[in-house]
Amino acid sequence: MGAAKGKKETIKPAIEITDLTVAYHEKPVLWDVDFEAPQDCMLAIVGPNGAGKSTLIKSIMGLVKPAAGRVLVFGKTYRPESRLIGYVPQRGTVDWDFPTNVLDVVLMGRYGHLGWFKRPTDKDRRLALECLDKVGMTDFINRQISQLSGGQQQRVFLARAFIQDAPIYLMDEPFAGVDATTERSIITLLRELQDRGKTIICVHHDLQTLKEYFDHVLLLNVRALALGKVSDVLTQENLKRTYGGRTAFLAGMTEDEEPRG
Amino acid sequence: MSTHQFEILLLASMTAVTCALPGVFLVLRRVALMSDAISHAILLGIVLAFFWTKNLASPLLIVGAAVMGIVTVALTELIIQTRKLKKDAAIGLVFPFLFSIGVILLNRFTGDIHLDADCVLFGEIAFAPFNRLVIDGVDLGPQSLWTTGAILVLNLVFITLFFKELKLATFDPGLAAALGFMPVALNYGLMSLVSITAVASFESVGSILVVALMIAPPAGAYLLTDRLHWMLAISAGLGIISAVGGYLMAYLLDASIAGSMATFAGIVFLFVFVFAPERGLLARFIVRRWTKWNFASDTLAVHLLNSEMAHAEDTERIVSHMNEHMLWDTQYTSEVIAQSIQDGLIRKTGDKLSLTPLGREKAKESISKK
Numbered sequence: 001m002g003a004a005k006g007k008k009e010t011i012k013p014a015i016e017i018t019d020l021t022v023a024y025h026e027k028p029v030l031w032d033v034d035f036e037a038p039q040d041c042m043l044a045i046v047g048p049n050g051a052g053k054s055t056l057i058k059s060i061m062g063l064v065k066p067a068a069g070r071v072l073v074f075g076k077t078y079r080p081e082s083r084l085i086g087y088v089p090q091r092g093t094v095d096w097d098f099p100t101n102v103l104d105v106v107l108m109g110r111y112g113h114l115g116w117f118k119r120p121t122d123k124d125r126r127l128a129l130e131c132l133d134k135v136g137m138t139d140f141i142n143r144q145i146s147q148l149s150g151g152q153q154q155r156v157f158l159a160r161a162f163i164q165d166a167p168i169y170l171m172d173e174p175f176a177g178v179d180a181t182t183e184r185s186i187i188t189l190l191r192e193l194q195d196r197g198k199t200i201i202c203v204h205h206d207l208q209t210l211k212e213y214f215d216h217v218l219l220l221n222v223r224a225l226a227l228g229k230v231s232d233v234l235t236q237e238n239l240k241r242t243y244g245g246r247t248a249f250l251a252g253m254t255e256d257e258e259p260r261g
Numbered sequence: 262m263s264t265h266q267f268e269i270l271l272l273a274s275m276t277a278v279t280c281a282l283p284g285v286f287l288v289l290r291r292v293a294l295m296s297d298a299i300s301h302a303i304l305l306g307i308v309l310a311f312f313w314t315k316n317l318a319s320p321l322l323i324v325g326a327a328v329m330g331i332v333t334v335a336l337t338e339l340i341i342q343t344r345k346l347k348k349d350a351a352i353g354l355v356f357p358f359l360f361s362i363g364v365i366l367l368n369r370f371t372g373d374i375h376l377d378a379d380c381v382l383f384g385e386i387a388f389a390p391f392n393r394l395v396i397d398g399v400d401l402g403p404q405s406l407w408t409t410g411a412i413l414v415l416n417l418v419f420i421t422l423f424f425k426e427l428k429l430a431t432f433d434p435g436l437a438a439a440l441g442f443m444p445v446a447l448n449y450g451l452m453s454l455v456s457i458t459a460v461a462s463f464e465s466v467g468s469i470l471v472v473a474l475m476i477a478p479p480a481g482a483y484l485l486t487d488r489l490h491w492m493l494a495i496s497a498g499l500g501i502i503s504a505v506g507g508y509l510m511a512y513l514l515d516a517s518i519a520g521s522m523a524t525f526a527g528i529v530f531l532f533v534f535v536f537a538p539e540r541g542l543l544a545r546f547i548v549r550r551w552t553k554w555n556f557a558s559d560t561l562a563v564h565l566l567n568s569e570m571a572h573a574e575d576t577e578r579i580v581s582h583m584n585e586h587m588l589w590d591t592q593y594t595s596e597v598i599a600q601s602i603q604d605g606l607i608r609k610t611g612d613k614l615s616l617t618p619l620g621r622e623k624a625k626e627s628i629s630k631k
Contacts, residue, residue, distance in 0.1 A: 061439050089436060098289060098431070099487050119425060
């Protein structure tokens with residue numbers, strides 16, 4: 001145990017946030033958040049609407065300027081050039097009527113490696129095809145993206161994340177609006193990534209699947225209310241603190257409940 | 262065709278292409294109105310730069326215009342960031358304000374020179390050939406041909422160099438930012454391009470019609486292709502068609518060239534809107550109609566199949582009773598029956614309908630698909 005602990009101290013956490021406050025017009029969206037994601041974890045950020053989940057993800061990438069506090073990625077301030085983070089935005093934030101096809105969207109994940117001005121090569125195209133194969137979208141490479149279903153769009157986004165080939169993945173609601181089959185295959189793919197030593201952090205909404213899909217969880221509502229292993233953190237008490245009084249729908253999801261009747 | 266006519270036609274085509282290229286990105290970013298705002302607001306930039314240089318031919322006028330275009334975008338963003346107003350209202354506030362200051366300065370202080378409001382609003386491409394670029398006594402053609410040409414090259418170079426970056430920043434600004442491609446800076450770069458393009462097109466088509474050339478060809482191209490590079494190429498093509506067609510129209514009607522070009526750009530768009538192969542009105546209408554008839558004959562075939570399998574009474578299959586079973590009106594029922602017979606799905610024996618082998622197969626297929 002002592003040796004393991006000693007070893008653990010030398011491994012830097014994938015992400016380390018201390019005293020982070022983010023505000024829009026002096027209104028805090030994130031309020032003094034401390035947060036640490038260990039390497040190789042599969043972590044869910046959970047909280048009600050307006051809890052600052054997307055803002056937290058953007059702060060990690062340095063896209064939002066904090067009012068106070070700091071964010072370290074593998075012990076350093078994050079720079080996009082380091083390509084340590086692969087990002088999957090919410091599906092709804094892009095224009096699916098944009099004139100482009102599936103292969104092209106996946107290639108966009110490669111732009112970070114290419115840098116300014118350089119165009120994708122045949123090698124990049126081969127990589128994109130491999131990634132599309134992994135998510136089972138090989139038959140759709142030339143399809144205009146507006147003709148895809150929600151689940152297929154999410155698979156394309158996932159292929160675009162794979163091609164970024166980063167040690168950390170930040171995903172904003174990867175399961176939103178996909179059917180059960182797609183959700184299964186997405187989680188299988190994410191587990192594969194984790195097995196290859198990647199750290200995966202998802203904004204997640206479904207408390208039902210939380211325990212099954214993730215090993216770590218951050219309960220967030222402007223402040224960080226609880227962080228740790230899902231089995232330790234997911235208690236009625238913590239959910240009540242996160243979601244306020246509206247917790248009737250949370251019954252049956254935690255292990256610490258009193259038997260009824 | 263005289264040299265003058267050729268020069269006007271060449272200038273018109275080049276202006277159309279110069280406008281269409283950045284216009285593609287305005288349409289895709291859903292900020293088409295920004296072209297209207299910029300093309301008006303830059304008047305103030307031109308007037309201020311003219312006060313500074315006292316020279317209408319100075320390239321500083323273009324710089325002044327570009328700066329004012331960026332000021333327009335920045336002011337609009339500033340108003341949006343207060344969250345008190347939405348984008349359309351912010352645009353509507355900023356550009357009339359800047360434009361009106363420009364107009365006041367123009368007719369208060371520059372009365373005696375050739376920079377009047379009419380020229381700014383409508384341009385005068387017909388006079389372009391008279392203002393020639395002469396170096397060492399050699400006539401190099403109309404000066405505006407050279408300015409427009411230079412800006413066309415600038416647009417081509419910018420869009421070619423930053424093609425990948427512009428595509429990503431337009432499609433997915435979030436990922437663009439995450440990968441370090443500075444979408445905000447690119448946006449300002451693009452808007453500077455729009456400003457510079459607008460000022461160059463001023464002289465020939467004026468600030469109102471430049472909007473037509475920036476928006477109509479890309480909007481048409483958007484309906485014709487699924488790929489960004491083709492959209493750029495088709496926009497340029499539609500722009501040239503608008504220019505040439507508009508010039509002919511002006512010639513035949515003896516009307517304003519710029520006005521005819523903008524009108525023709527609208528006509529070209531309308532044509533594409535109706536006749537585009539997949540997204541045009543006509544194509545959609547045909548597909549919808551086909552789907553509707555196909556569904557109706559499917560429904561009929563499935564009904565016959567069910568009554569066949571259930572060994573139902575023959576009344577289920579009698580032509581004259583069919584409308585009651587299907588709850589369709591008589592006219593529609595007989596049309597569907599006629600169509601299905603013609604397609605070889607059902608046959609009529611006396612007064613009774615029955616499925617052909619082909620119809621039976623198709624009906625079974627429809628059921629298995631749910």
